Amino acid sequence: MSTETSTKTGSCLCGKIKYRLEGHAATPIYNTVCHCLNCRKWLGSAFLTASICSKNVSQAILLNTNPSQYSHKATQGFSITEGEDVLRRYVDDKTGSGKPLTRTFCGTCGSSLFAFTPLREDIVSVAAGTLDDFESWEPAREQWCIHRADFVENVRGISEESRHAMNVQAKPAKD
Numbered sequence: 001m002s003t004e005t006s007t008k009t010g011s012c013l014c015g016k017i018k019y020r021l022e023g024h025a026a027t028p029i030y031n032t033v034c035h036c037l038n039c040r041k042w043l044g045s046a047f048l049t050a051s052i053c054s055k056n057v058s059q060a061i062l063l064n065t066n067p068s069q070y071s072h073k074a075t076q077g078f079s080i081t082e083g084e085d086v087l088r089r090y091v092d093d094k095t096g097s098g099k100p101l102t103r104t105f106c107g108t109c110g111s112s113l114f115a116f117t118p119l120r121e122d123i124v125s126v127a128a129g130t131l132d133d134f135e136s137w138e139p140a141r142e143q144w145c146i147h148r149a150d151f152v153e154n155v156r157g158i159s160e161e162s163r164h165a166m167n168v169q170a171k172p173a174k175d
């Protein structure tokens with residue numbers, strides 16, 4: 001029987017911040033490529049690769065500014081295992097949804113790490129390039145394709161219905 005839980009780990013560039021996705025959180029709800037302009041700025045790159053994972057612990061993480069209230073003890077879900085004290089956050093209030101998105105990054109090396117939305121307090125968006133095992137990462141969705149850089153083609157292996165002009169929920173505007 002399968003009580004064995006899978007675990008994924010990751011870190012920022014300098015290695016001060018380490019995190020873990022355990023149990024059900026290690027299997028993303030979905031992996032996505034985001035071409036939105038905010039992610040572009042956040043990363044300084046053409047697009048974001050993100051794993052949307054259930055978080056399951058410390059729902060108030062980073063929405064609360066008191067580090068002592070962060071949880072490290074979880075054996076399921078998402079946890080920051082090292083370096084929470086150097087994690088910085090930026091509240092991005094110019095999002096497509098109009099809801100502020102909390103984006104976080106390493107205060108030492110600047111790596112973009114996690115994003116949190118009040119629309120779904122049970123999930124974390126992990127910048128997937130920070131996963132220790134990115135080799136096996138495969139996108140299932142593509143979003144904000146209206147802002148896809150001209151030199152970037154359709155991401156391979158994604159069905160048409162999983163390719164979104166804007167955010168995952170929104171339908172393309174027709175006029």
Ligand SMILES: [Zn+2]
Nearest residue numbers: 012014106109
């Ligand atoms: Zn770092």
Ligand SMILES: [Zn+2]
Nearest residue numbers: 034035036039
């Ligand atoms: Zn984005």
